[in-house]
Amino acid sequence: MPFSLLKYGLTNDYPFEKDADLPIPSDLKHHYDVVIIGGGGHGVATAYYLAKYHGITDVAILEKGYLGGGNTARNTAVIRSNYLTSEGVKFYSESVKLFQNLSNEFDFNIMYSSRGQLTLAHTDATVRSFRQRTEVNKHFGGRTELIDPQQIRELVPTLNMNPADMPILAGLWHIDGATARHDAVAWGYAKGATQRGVELHQLTEVTGVNTSYGKVVSVETNRGTVGCGCVVQAVAGHSSIVAGMAGFRMPLTSYPLQAMVTTPVKPFLNPLVSSSALHCYVQQTGRGEIVFGGGSDPYPLYNTRSTLDLKESLIASAIEMFPFMANFKLLRQWAGTTDMTSDYSPIMGLSPVENYYLDAGWGTWGFKSTPICGKTMAELVASGGKVPELIAPFSMDRFDVFRQVNEMGATAASH
Missing domain, CATH: 3.30.9.10 (D-Amino Acid Oxidase, subunit A, domain 2)
Structure with missing residues (x-):
């Protein structure tokens, strides 16, 4: 057995797919139906579900660094749904169910355990x-x-x-507590999205967001300005900074x-x-x-x-x-x-800017929400702004009407 493993490790004849790698980066187009700011797990998952289940492939993912190199690469890959509120439990339970089948979905091992x-x-x-x-x-x-x-x-x-x-x-x-390989999750979603026509642009930093009459119209990057039908913001720890480019503040620290x-x-x-x-x-x-x-x-x-x-x-x-x-x-x-956020729950859904959608405020549980976040954000975009029932409690305006979803007691280690 050890000799067989050594022989396999030294051979050049590996069974692999010819299209296993991500497509070679291309030039940015002048306009996309959907621009996703952030190439982490949430960004590529949203693009994947848009392409596979809604047929929306004119999508550009703009990542200032490399695929999954932000918080996706900086977490401990825990998956769970044992939250405190009914809204949280329902949301994360759906995510656990999706995680359990991701390897089959991708035909790519995410090392779910x-x-x-x-x-x-x-x-x-x-x-x-x-x-x-x-x-x-x-x-x-x-x-x-x-x-x-x-x-x-x-x-x-x-x-x-x-x-x-x-x-x-x-x-x-x-x-239901589990773990999965965080970079494998990001690569699985990215591979599935790009194979269906989505463009992933790494080393592409967003430097500005342009609006007209309260609606997003284009995104400025270090590689030029890109027009868009809508924008999904999924930038984890820098949500407040990017939202500021679009002209509004978020209740985040x-x-x-x-x-x-x-x-x-x-x-x-x-x-x-x-x-x-x-x-x-x-x-x-x-x-x-x-x-x-x-x-x-x-x-x-x-x-x-x-x-x-x-x-x-x-x-x-x-x-x-x-x-x-x-x-x-x-x-x-x-x-x-x-x-x-002050209630330890995410902010998902609409923003003060028309056609500018939010995926933010994840605190310490962003990775475990990756599949259900991608699925529901894709539904939001595909419907033209109709918020899915599962994420409606996480809207940003809950802070204006004092309808917080308090998950402070559900963290694995107190913050």
């Missing part, structure tokens, strides 16, 4: 909130249970049941969010484990690396630098949960920029 997510409760108040989340999840199609300490020991035998002198009283066990990973070790942890009291979550990848993540930095900043203080804090919390991890070696650390 169903593993379950365990969130720890250290206080009676947290246990009460977990009971509420369990019932909401069950009612709207999520598979979530409240489990006791003995069941937690059986799920994760290596877990310290008294981390930081905070005994674990119960756990929120989300059976941007914060850095950091994570880190160790060198690979033998498999010992299958579920994703998190504790909001310790501001930390831990998972083991398919390659054996241990990923740590936690809350965002406590101050607004457009920066993706790593810091020593957060590194120390995350490592200390992870070691409280798994003391033997003190012997592991850290491999690397990274950060992304997250757009936070």
Whole structure:
């Protein structure tokens, strides 16, 4: 068997598709029916669903860097739907369903791994909130249970049941918790979209948005001005900046969010484990690396630098949960920029500018919403601005009428 693998690795005769690569970049046209600002997961997913299910292929994706190089490449690839509100649970449950079939949809392996997510409760108040989340999840199609300490020991035998002198009283066990390869998701959507005629323009930075009589008419880039029938803004951490180009403000604040990973070790942890009291979550990848993540930095900043203080804090919390991890070696650390709303829910749908559609405010859960976001935003564009029922609660005007969708308690690590 090892010799066969070595022989296969050294051969030039690989079974691959001739059209497996993305098309060679072309010149920008003078006009497109749809311009999507942002070539991350959400942008390419929207283009894919527009092309495949609505027949809209005169689409240009404008990405200032490279495909999936923003927050799509700077997350820990967790997929879940165990949210607090009915609106959130319904939305993310649909996303989980789409994720489960994406490899078949693309004929491209996204390395989807169903593993379950365990969130720890250290206080009676947290246990009460977990009971509420369990019932909401069950009612709207999520598979979530409240489990006791003995069941937690059986799920994760290596877990310290008294981390930081905070005994674990119960756990929120989300059976549908999973992971997928984030860059594979972006490449799968991009491949499917471009094969159907969508144009992906990397290294193409949007520098301005032109409007006339309250309607978007063109987009300025470092490669020239492009006319458009409509625009979809999907730029993650820079949503406020791009919206400002279109002439309106968004109720968002941007914060850095950091994570880190160790060198690979033998498999010992299958579920994703998190504790909001310790501001930390831990998972083991398919390659054996241990990923740590936690809350965002406590101050607004457009920066993706790593810091020593957060590194120390995350490592200390992870070691409280798994003391033997003190012997592991850290491999690397990274950060992304997250757009936070006051109610910790996204902003999707219409904007103050006609034919300018918003996909923003994802905070720490943008990756897990990628399929359903692409599907619903495509429906919005294809219908000419009729907002799908699933995303209607996430409209930006909810802040004007005080109809927030408060998901603050549903984050895996408190912000």
